[in-house]
Structure formats: structure tokens, C-alpha cells
Amino acid sequence: MAVPRTVLWDRDPHTAAKHNLLRKYLEPWAPILLSRHATITYAEGFSGPGVYSQGEPGSPVIALEAFAKALQHRSGRIRMVLVEGDERRESELRNQLDKARGPHSDDISRRLHVNTHCGECHPTLLEQLRLQGCLGKPLFVLLDSYGGPDIPFSLLQELGKHRSTEVMVTFQPAFLTRFAKANQNHRRAGDAAFGGTEWHAVFDQPSNEKFTFLRDQYRESLRRAGFTHTLFFEMVDEGNHVLYLIFGTRHERGLEKMKEAMWSVDRDHGVRYRDPKDTEQQQLALELEPHTxxxxxxxxxxxxxxxxxxxxxxxxxxxxxxxxxxxxxxxxxxxxxxxxxxxxxxxxxxxxxxxxxxxxxxxxxxxxxxxxxxx
Ligand SMILES: C[S@@+](CC[C@H](N)C(=O)[O-])C[C@H]1O[C@@H](n2cnc3c(N)ncnc32)[C@H](O)[C@@H]1O
The missing domain is CATH 1.10.10 (Arc Repressor Mutant, subunit A)
Structure with a gap:
């Protein structure tokens, strides 16, 4: 997908599937953690405008709805720390979040702290998380760029120092496999994302193994950053464009919950999962009864x-x-x-x-x- 220049853009099938997954994860995540912690945090480094061109909600609004639901049944507080680099989109995001908060009671609004910041994901996100005392406490971070590579490894490393942080990162391998060999700046961007140069070996891989090679290298980077358990979702749309969603956690329970979310999402036309360990690389349609x-x-x-x-x-x-x-x-x-x-x-x-x-x-x-x- 070409990077949109307008404030809003059309939601593609990848995004619809990703939103489904996010909702299914956050709906149980918030009440489970609130039953044990007084404050939990949800953060985004690439928040977007909060709405798509046909009125579909963006990820921050989806998260807010899940949290408002959780706070109806649980005590405690939820913080949302949202960073967006484009001023126009950040302003639209504030409108959308105000609209989404509108129908909820004063009690829920008081316990759901939402703040948006216009700035570069890195270092703005980390600065805000530090300032608001969110590091070292339960924290879910969505780093949903257009696929980059634009998520610095140093940010993942800082987040990964804290046991209770979980991340979900979007990674699109096509850019690096296509353009980085001939362009030093693109290679440097790759080095900053992977936290090293080992990934350059992708240039020597057979073309049908380049994406899986990069995916495994990225998984290794996340491990080095401290996220001992990682889960990949390979999403393949009708045009055969591949996008990886990578979840990282230190907790087996988090892994289990993410899998439950993955297997419970409704069927989305054209978007499939593929298990990296399957030698036949069979694609799995999102079906209620998973194909085993x-x-x-x-x-x-x-x-x-x-x-x-x-x-x-x-x-x-x-x-x-x-x-x-x-x-x-x-x-x-x-x-x-x-x-x-x-x-x-x-x-x-x-x-x-x-x-x-x-x-x-x-x-x-x-x-x-x-x-x-x-x-
Ligand atoms: C894929 S969109 C996010 C979509 C959103 N997460 C959702 O699902 O509704 C990526 C967003 O990141 C913003 N962005 C791009 N580069 C950025 C950067 N370096 N720092 C912060 N935001 C950035 C773009 O303006 C865009 O709104």
C-alpha cells in the first residue's frame, strides 16, 4: 500500500484483521490486569487519526471502547499515551477520542486518562511513558507504522527492559528486500530497526526465502530486546502483499491470550495466517474452527x-x-x-x-x- 498523504485514508483488509485481533486481545487483557493492578497503560507510537475514510474506527478508538467496557466492571485506572507524527492527524485523533468518550459516564471518564502527543514516535513515546510513570507497570505498546523499517531497535530495547511490557509491531519485509541492497540510507534504516547488520545476509538468500529470513531475524531482534516469547502473524492480502504483525512478551499467559485472540477473530476475506514452522507454508484462512x-x-x-x-x-x-x-x-x-x-x-x-x-x-x-x- 502506498503511504497516504491525506489526513484519512481507506482501511485495507490487513488493517481490518489487525483491528479485530487488537480488540479480541484488549477486551480480556484490560479486566485481567485491572483485577491485579491499580493502573495499567496502553500506548501507541504511530496512532493515526483515529478514523478511516468510511468512518471505521482507528486503533486508539478501538482500544478506548475496550477499556471503557472493562472499567464498567473493574476498579482502577487506565492510561492511554498516544503519539502521532502528523499534526493534522493528531488533531483529528483528539476529536475522535472526545467523540468516543462522550457517551461514557463521568466515573469512567475520570478513570480513563487519555493523552495525545504530536511528535516523532521516538523519543516522544518513551519520554511520555517515563514522565507519566508508566514504565515498569503493565504496559501494552502498539507500534503500528506503515511497515517501515522505522521502529528503532533502541526503543524496543528500552521497552523490553521492563518485564511487564508487551509490544505489537508491524513489519513489512518488501521494502528492505527490494531497495536496501543498492541504497546505503535504506540499509542504515534497516540496521537501526534490527539493532545490527546480521540481516544483510538476506541479500544472499534465494528470493522465495527472503521474507521468512527477515521475519526470523526480526524475531531474534525482539528476543535480544528482552521479549523472550514472540508470536508472528503473517497477513497476506488478495494482492499477495505480506505484512507481519509481531507480538512480544515475557509471559506465557500473554502468549496464550494472544493466540486465543488470533483464533477467535472473525473471518476476514483475503487475510490469512501462516505458521512459520510449517515446512509446507500452508496459509490458514481465518476460520472459527482452525485448520490444524x-x-x-x-x-x-x-x-x-x-x-x-x-x-x-x-x-x-x-x-x-x-x-x-x-x-x-x-x-x-x-x-x-x-x-x-x-x-x-x-x-x-x-x-x-x-x-x-x-x-x-x-x-x-x-x-x-x-x-x-x-x-
Ligand atoms: C499505519 S498508520 C497508524 C494506524 C493506526 N494504528 C490504526 O490502526 O488506526 C501510521 C501512522 O503513523 C504516523 N507516523 C508516521 N511516521 C511517524 C513517526 N516517525 N512518528 C510518529 N508517527 C508517525 C502516520 O502519520 C500515520 O498516521
Whole structure:
């Protein structure tokens, strides 16, 4: 998508899917954290104008609605710290947020602190988070640029120092694979985003592996920044444009909740997920009943690589930490794989302790006895 110059622009299918996911994550995120913390913060570094050309809400308004709902049932406060670089858009954002706050009670308005700032994402966002005492407390940061690379690694590193920070970053690989080899400035922009030059090896990769290579490098950068668990959503629209949404957290619970959000989003035409671990790279339509074919292949490969087999509990942890699937999908899948003679389970019944090994067909019964009678 070309970078829009107007204050508002049309919402594309990527954005609709991203908004769906954000809503599904924030709706449970806010009440869960408010039940344990007096104040939680939501921040954006590339906030946008808060509305699209056909009137659809932007991400800050979606977040505000989710938070107003949470505050109806929970005590505590929510801060929203929103940075936008374009003055016209920041002004529109303020209008949209005022409009969205309008219908809510005085009590909710008092406990929902919203402030917008016009400035460069970096360092404005960090300055504001420090000033308002939000670092080191529960914080979700959405860094939704047009795909960049324009999110400095140093910002991720600062955010990643705090255990309770989670980030969601937008990353579009096409710009770097297309333009950075020949242009030193673009390469420098890439270095600032990745926090090093290892990603330059992308120029030597076969063309069908360049995007996945960059995705894995970016995942590594997030890990170095402190986000030990990362989850990728590869979104592919009708035009086959690829956009990665990358979620980073230090908490397994956060990972689990993000997966639940991912698998519960409504179907969005033309936008699919793809699991990085699936060797066949099957795209997954956003369906209510997720297609677990790729997980089956991923688990089979993982089981085959473990000489003594793996327990179902181990397979669930692997699924949570290393794939886009949910641990709750594992038991049924292993049962189906056992019935289809793809694996053997000991004992046969599938519980957390059950050990799973690849299926080996028993030797064929010998027909020697028949031979003996015949001759
Ligand atoms: C993809 S849009 C954000 C959309 C918004 N998150 C949503 O989902 O509704 C990116 C926004 O970042 C702003 N922007 C671009 N570069 C920026 C920078 N360096 N610092 C802050 N904002 C920037 C643009 O003006 C644009 O409004």
C-alpha cells in the first residue's frame, strides 16, 4: 500500500484483521490486569487519526471502547499515551477520542486518562511513558507504522527492559528486500530497526526465502530486546502483499491470550495466517474452527526428532511457545493422529503424561507355517 498523504485514508483488509485481533486481545487483557493492578497503560507510537475514510474506527478508538467496557466492571485506572507524527492527524485523533468518550459516564471518564502527543514516535513515546510513570507497570505498546523499517531497535530495547511490557509491531519485509541492497540510507534504516547488520545476509538468500529470513531475524531482534516469547502473524492480502504483525512478551499467559485472540477473530476475506514452522507454508484462512493440518506436520516432525518420544504436556508447551497454535488443540490432534496410525501413545489414552512416539508398523505375520504344511 502506498503511504497516504491525506489526513484519512481507506482501511485495507490487513488493517481490518489487525483491528479485530487488537480488540479480541484488549477486551480480556484490560479486566485481567485491572483485577491485579491499580493502573495499567496502553500506548501507541504511530496512532493515526483515529478514523478511516468510511468512518471505521482507528486503533486508539478501538482500544478506548475496550477499556471503557472493562472499567464498567473493574476498579482502577487506565492510561492511554498516544503519539502521532502528523499534526493534522493528531488533531483529528483528539476529536475522535472526545467523540468516543462522550457517551461514557463521568466515573469512567475520570478513570480513563487519555493523552495525545504530536511528535516523532521516538523519543516522544518513551519520554511520555517515563514522565507519566508508566514504565515498569503493565504496559501494552502498539507500534503500528506503515511497515517501515522505522521502529528503532533502541526503543524496543528500552521497552523490553521492563518485564511487564508487551509490544505489537508491524513489519513489512518488501521494502528492505527490494531497495536496501543498492541504497546505503535504506540499509542504515534497516540496521537501526534490527539493532545490527546480521540481516544483510538476506541479500544472499534465494528470493522465495527472503521474507521468512527477515521475519526470523526480526524475531531474534525482539528476543535480544528482552521479549523472550514472540508470536508472528503473517497477513497476506488478495494482492499477495505480506505484512507481519509481531507480538512480544515475557509471559506465557500473554502468549496464550494472544493466540486465543488470533483464533477467535472473525473471518476476514483475503487475510490469512501462516505458521512459520510449517515446512509446507500452508496459509490458514481465518476460520472459527482452525485448520490444524500444519500443526499435525509440525508435531510429527518434532516427535520424530525426539529419540524417546515426548509427553503430551511437552507437546503442549512446544505448541504454545513455538507455533501459532493453542495448547488446547493438542490433545484432540494427538488422539486423531493415534487413530490414523501416525503416532503411538503410551498408555493409549491421551492425557498430559502420555508419551507419544512415531508409529512403527508391526512386522507382518510370517506365513511360514503355511509353507511347512504345503511342502
Ligand atoms: C499505519 S498508520 C497508524 C494506524 C493506526 N494504528 C490504526 O490502526 O488506526 C501510521 C501512522 O503513523 C504516523 N507516523 C508516521 N511516521 C511517524 C513517526 N516517525 N512518528 C510518529 N508517527 C508517525 C502516520 O502519520 C500515520 O498516521
Amino acid at each position: 493440518g500444519p500443526l499435525r506436520r509440525i508435531l510429527l516432525e518434532h516427535i520424530a526428532a525426539a529419540p524417546k518420544g515426548l509427553t503430551v504436556a511437552e507437546l503442549k508447551t512446544f505448541t504454545l511457545l513455538e507455533t501459532v497454535y493453542k495448547p488446547s488443540q493438542v490433545t484432540k490432534l494427538i488422539t486423531d493422529m493415534r487413530d490414523a496410525k501416525a503416532v503411538t501413545t503410551t498408555p493409549r489414552r491421551v492425557t498430559a503424561e502420555t508419551v507419544v512416539v512415531p508409529y512403527v508398523a508391526p512386522p507382518q505375520p510370517s506365513n511360514q507355517a503355511d509353507h511347512l504344511t504345503l511342502f
